[in-house]
Amino acid sequence: MSLTRDDLVAMDAADPLKRLREQFALPDGTIYLDGNSLGALPKATAARLHRAVTDEWGRGLIGSWNHAGWIELPRRVGDKIARLVGAAPGELVAADSTSVNLYKVLAAALAIQRNGRSERRVILSERSNFPTDLYIAQSLALQHGCELRALCAEDIPAAIDAHTAVLMLTHVNYRTGRLHDMASLTRLAHDAGALAIWDLAHSAGAVSVDLNGAQADFAIGCGYKYLNGGPGAPAFVWAHARHAARLEQPLTGWMGHATPFTFSPHYEPAPGITRFLCGTPAVLAMLALECGVDTVLAAEPLGGMAALRGKSLAMTRVFAELVESRCAGHGLELVSPRDDALRGSQVCLTRAEGGHAIVQALIARGVVGDFRAGDPQVSDILRFGFTPLYLRFADLWDAVEHLRAVLERGEWREARFQHRAAVT
Amino acid sequence: MSLTRDDLVAMDAADPLKRLREQFALPDGTIYLDGNSLGALPKATAARLHRAVTDEWGRGLIGSWNHAGWIELPRRVGDKIARLVGAAPGELVAADSTSVNLYKVLAAALAIQRNGRSERRVILSERSNFPTDLYIAQSLALQHGCELRALCAEDIPAAIDAHTAVLMLTHVNYRTGRLHDMASLTRLAHDAGALAIWDLAHSAGAVSVDLNGAQADFAIGCGYKYLNGGPGAPAFVWAHARHAARLEQPLTGWMGHATPFTFSPHYEPAPGITRFLCGTPAVLAMLALECGVDTVLAAEPLGGMAALRGKSLAMTRVFAELVESRCAGHGLELVSPRDDALRGSQVCLTRAEGGHAIVQALIARGVVGDFRAGDPQVSDILRFGFTPLYLRFADLWDAVEHLRAVLERGEWREARFQHRAAVT
Numbered sequence: 001m002s003l004t005r006d007d008l009v010a011m012d013a014a015d016p017l018k019r020l021r022e023q024f025a026l027p028d029g030t031i032y033l034d035g036n037s038l039g040a041l042p043k044a045t046a047a048r049l050h051r052a053v054t055d056e057w058g059r060g061l062i063g064s065w066n067h068a069g070w071i072e073l074p075r076r077v078g079d080k081i082a083r084l085v086g087a088a089p090g091e092l093v094a095a096d097s098t099s100v101n102l103y104k105v106l107a108a109a110l111a112i113q114r115n116g117r118s119e120r121r122v123i124l125s126e127r128s129n130f131p132t133d134l135y136i137a138q139s140l141a142l143q144h145g146c147e148l149r150a151l152c153a154e155d156i157p158a159a160i161d162a163h164t165a166v167l168m169l170t171h172v173n174y175r176t177g178r179l180h181d182m183a184s185l186t187r188l189a190h191d192a193g194a195l196a197i198w199d200l201a202h203s204a205g206a207v208s209v210d211l212n213g214a215q216a217d218f219a220i221g222c223g224y225k226y227l228n229g230g231p232g233a234p235a236f237v238w239a240h241a242r243h244a245a246r247l248e249q250p251l252t253g254w255m256g257h258a259t260p261f262t263f264s265p266h267y268e269p270a271p272g273i274t275r276f277l278c279g280t281p282a283v284l285a286m287l288a289l290e291c292g293v294d295t296v297l298a299a300e301p302l303g304g305m306a307a308l309r310g311k312s313l314a315m316t317r318v319f320a321e322l323v324e325s326r327c328a329g330h331g332l333e334l335v336s337p338r339d340d341a342l343r344g345s346q347v348c349l350t351r352a353e354g355g356h357a358i359v360q361a362l363i364a365r366g367v368v369g370d371f372r373a374g375d376p377q378v379s380d381i382l383r384f385g386f387t388p389l390y391l392r393f394a395d396l397w398d399a400v401e402h403l404r405a406v407l408e409r410g411e412w413r414e415a416r417f418q419h420r421a422a423v424t
Numbered sequence: 425m426s427l428t429r430d431d432l433v434a435m436d437a438a439d440p441l442k443r444l445r446e447q448f449a450l451p452d453g454t455i456y457l458d459g460n461s462l463g464a465l466p467k468a469t470a471a472r473l474h475r476a477v478t479d480e481w482g483r484g485l486i487g488s489w490n491h492a493g494w495i496e497l498p499r500r501v502g503d504k505i506a507r508l509v510g511a512a513p514g515e516l517v518a519a520d521s522t523s524v525n526l527y528k529v530l531a532a533a534l535a536i537q538r539n540g541r542s543e544r545r546v547i548l549s550e551r552s553n554f555p556t557d558l559y560i561a562q563s564l565a566l567q568h569g570c571e572l573r574a575l576c577a578e579d580i581p582a583a584i585d586a587h588t589a590v591l592m593l594t595h596v597n598y599r600t601g602r603l604h605d606m607a608s609l610t611r612l613a614h615d616a617g618a619l620a621i622w623d624l625a626h627s628a629g630a631v632s633v634d635l636n637g638a639q640a641d642f643a644i645g646c647g648y649k650y651l652n653g654g655p656g657a658p659a660f661v662w663a664h665a666r667h668a669a670r671l672e673q674p675l676t677g678w679m680g681h682a683t684p685f686t687f688s689p690h691y692e693p694a695p696g697i698t699r700f701l702c703g704t705p706a707v708l709a710m711l712a713l714e715c716g717v718d719t720v721l722a723a724e725p726l727g728g729m730a731a732l733r734g735k736s737l738a739m740t741r742v743f744a745e746l747v748e749s750r751c752a753g754h755g756l757e758l759v760s761p762r763d764d765a766l767r768g769s770q771v772c773l774t775r776a777e778g779g780h781a782i783v784q785a786l787i788a789r790g791v792v793g794d795f796r797a798g799d800p801q802v803s804d805i806l807r808f809g810f811t812p813l814y815l816r817f818a819d820l821w822d823a824v825e826h827l828r829a830v831l832e833r834g835e836w837r838e839a840r841f842q843h844r845a846a847v848t
Binding site: 032 | 449451454456458461465469470474482485486487488494520521522523524527552553554555556558559560562563564567656657658674675676677678681684686687688689690702703705706708709710792794796797799
């Protein structure tokens with residue numbers, strides 16, 4: 001039997017997480033399905049930043065590094081993120097960008113292999129991994145005399161072999177929403193003598209992650225997607241405790257020094273993950289990130305990440321069902337996996353033509369998703385991300401009705417939707 | 425004849441830059457001589473950030489990358505900073521931290537030497553350079569099979585020779601305030617076949633810099649000191665246009681790609697300096713930085729950096745004179761050069777004992793400087809930075825009177841000033 005809008009309204013009424021939405025300042029008339037690109041604004045952020053700017057910086061000036069605890073921010077925010085990804089306190093820091101952090105951990109992983117006198121020369125990844133991950137790997141492959149092999153997701157397990165130095169994957173694929181099995185792939189990597197790096201850009205705050213349970217080696221992730229940290233928020237970096245004593249990373253800035261305020265001319269790394277800090281932390285951006293992370297931690301008394309994951313899976317399942325039932329015959333094809341175990345927190349569709357214009361027409365109607373262009377090897381993608389913290393089931397119905405209207409009326413063929421913006 | 429407070433009040437009255445102070449939210453009762461560590465808060469910043477958070481992020485959401493111009497921020501803010509350091513539009517971008525940017529440019533410089541089949545293996549720097557610069561150089565020296573030679577300032581010119589790959593200096597020394605002659609040292613480096621990298625952390629916004637005039641090769645600098653960008657503000661990076669076509673830097677993130685939004689799996693660098701971008705720009709921090717840079721650009725109609733430099737030199741000269749005349753007999757020794765041509769925008773003092781406690785006692789009186797501990801090779805430093813944008817000549821008198829009181833009364837010997845904070 002088909003779902004009705006009333007069914008979805010009833011699901012909202014019964015949703016134990018529903019009051020978490022009150023934490024966000026969401027614009028009226030918008031159904032925001034792009035929290036996987038930029039998370040929505042927490043209500044607490046503006047006031048927190050105002051206090052940081054006027055009181056801590058303006059009045060406290062340089063003294064706020066101590067008195068306002070700025071110097072501890074990378075570790076304090078890191079410890080909070082750790083709770084969301086199965087890491088222990090002291091194992092994870094907030095710092096720099098995802099790209100810069102990937103450079104650190106991939107260099108560290110290659111150094112571990114090199115120091116172990118390994119002849120392994122392959123960095124194994126996914127062809128449709130987010131490009132910045134591939135670019136950073138290309139740079140380090142060149143530097144270390146390695147080769148980047150980027151394969152289709154289904155070909156990866158069989159390709160993990162005695163040549164693999166590092167398996168480097170994004171846990172949830174940004175184009176398809178496909179979720180890798182972190183534990184089993186990490187085990188395959190370890191069995192073959194390789195190390196496993198996980199990019200949690202589309203996972204942290206959206207799907208259940210257990211870094212220590214999976215025995216992963218390194219992880220990085222993004223602060224501005226499901227962690228709601230704001231545009232260009234600091235990213236994070238984690239290393240398994242078993243590597244703590246032998247971590248070498250090349251971005252040896254002063255904040256990663258054992259005693260930065262002795263101003264020694266010789267680099268001596270801080271214990272553990274702190275050595276993955278580089279320059280002076282971006283205080284204002286860290287504080288905004290902390291507000292965002294707190295919105296996810298607010299789910300802890302309500303079941304935490306498991307509850308959020310449950311709601312997220314229900315939402316993506318319902319959205320895909322509604323698209324297939326209510327937009328049938330309009331040429332949309334589901335790209336994201338139907339199997340819950342293989343699906344992240346997004347639903348991706350493809351269509352032979354008009355994908356970009358359809359997304360633009362939806363945005364004009366207040367339904368914000370995004371578009372990722374294909375190439376000869378991968379399809380165009382209409383991408384919809386679902387943040388269980390602030391979305392309602394009824395929003396899914398309304399979004400699909402807008403999609404149906406755009407398609408039935410041929411609205412997307414209007415000239416105003418044909419323009420491609422610089423960023424989408 | 426000795427200066428009186430009335431003389432200084434008269435200098436303030438005649439100061440053509442005096443109204444620039446109105447741009448800042450300075451706390452009552454504080455004389456802030458630490459703008460070389462963290463610049464003061466511009467009044468415009470709180471409102472600008474509030475608008476960015478609530479309107480651009482909160483209401484505009486992902487669309488603000490285009491509609492609010494976020495994607496252009498690294499170049500837009502970079503072009504503004506360029507005006508302060510003798511660079512042309514399009515040559516400089518705001519990005520990442522100073523440490524990360526130094527890694528990029530030092531790697532790029534070493535790549536130019538390597539691609540030119542140079543056998544040069546020495547990175548030449550100053551022993552008391554800011555530690556993060558030395559740490560990054562140590563990391564890249566190891567990676568490239570080079571050696572870091574860190575010498576005393578006066579020994580550097582003679583050490584530039586056929587083995588020198590890169591001369592890497594901070595223009596104004598953070599401990600002593602000594603200013604290097606950028607043009608002549610760059611010429612010496614080029615005559616010897618080396619490249620010159622300048623760290624402008626203590627220069628940008630404080631002393632006159634002419635990167636193109638000096639024919640420098642690369643420069644980096646800090647956003648949170650004299651540019652007033654806020655704690656941990658993004659840094660900046662510049663390369664001379666003659667290198668634009670052959671710049672290779674290892675932090676190949678997607679924002680440095682020629683066409684980031686085609687999501688190509690293959691890295692292709694953007695033209696020129698844009699390839700020095702790496703991850704997603706820190707939007708909120710960039711906007712705060714822009715407010716800070718605007719406070720310095722506000723001096724342009726009043727004579728710009730030359731006028732600011734003139735006032736800064738007068739201030740450091742007056743402060744040093746007052747310390748020597750009014751605090752005579754208390755064991756303070758001037759470390760910063762007396763010669764205007766050799767002095768940045770700070771005055772550093774040393775004393776056989778009590779330096780840290782004296783600085784703490786001054787802070788308790790509202791005079792904020794900082795302390796940098798020495799080691800067997802360099803002296804303890806009592807450091808006072810002078811930001812001509814917001815300091816008044818009368819402040820110098822008052823600051824020195826506080827210093828005199830602390831010394832005459834032995835106030836610094838009180839137990840409460842003996843404690844060392846984590847960060848100072």
